Amino acid sequence: MRVSIYEARNNFSSLVKLAEEGEVVELTRYDKPVAVIMSYDDYQEKRQNQPSLLDKLSELKKEFSDVVDDKGFNITPSRECPDYSKDPWA
Numbered sequence: 001m002r003v004s005i006y007e008a009r010n011n012f013s014s015l016v017k018l019a020e021e022g023e024v025v026e027l028t029r030y031d032k033p034v035a036v037i038m039s040y041d042d043y044q045e046k047r048q049n050q051p052s053l054l055d056k057l058s059e060l061k062k063e064f065s066d067v068v069d070d071k072g073f074n075i076t077p078s079r080e081c082p083d084y085s086k087d088p089w090a
Contacts, residue, residue: 024038
């Protein structure tokens with residue numbers, strides 16, 4: 001179901017009831033989808049099926065291990081970006 005935000009504001013409780021029954025309600029602004037109302041159970045199910053950010057990062061690191069090497073970076077501060085926590089007059 002697709003509803004404008006204006007209509008949703010006037011019928012919010014009925015839209016929530018529809019979402020509880022399993023209907024997914026798209027909220028639109030100027031006919032562009034901007035949000036979704038869905039049941040909490042559906043939300044939890046989708047959330048559990050998504051890998052965490054750390055899982056995604058480790059997958060990317062494995063995939064691009066031949067290109068990306070995170071060892072050997074020179075992280076010594078330079079005069080262009082001094083570390084003011086040590087010497088404010090540097």
